[in-house]
Amino acid sequence: MTIPWLTRFVAVEAALEQTEAPVAVEHGTMRTLLYAPRGEDSQQPHKRDEVYVVRTGTAEFVRDGERARIAAGDVFFVPASMQHRFENFSADFQTWVVFWGPEGGEH
Template sequence: MRPLARTTRHRTNKTNCIVHRGHGVLMVEEERFPFVAGDVLFVPANALHRFVEFSDDFVTWAVFWGPDGGELPQASAS
């Protein structure tokens, strides 16, 4: 999947990005995570994120998973 040149947020699901080719930087909120081919990147649910400074050959697979609500605290069972 080619990255979009915009910031995005997945409100209900966590995301794993498996880097197939290339290199770059994943921004999660304001934190930078450099990556290369073979890396697996994690984005928590509801986190602003975007790819920056990526190479022309960058390709990643995105896997969305988790229950609705993502990282929201769960009510404790009584």
């Protein structure tokens, strides 16, 4: 039985074979992805606010020039249009990312 508001992790994990950021759930302006960069984090600033929830592994996160070591269970916010990236991430690094709100972010 398919439940329209539920996505099983096994389906998201299988999609990682096709893309490094499969979409898990979408509703209105909210979009949730599992992000698992490979080799290098090449993402660019996004037009909407975002929250990351680290699922597995470790990394260094650089946000607007400020650097922090992050690990599984950590949660952090990035405002719309702010430069950010993951560096020195472990091979098992995966993070949920939730985008929402209007372009330009909430003020």
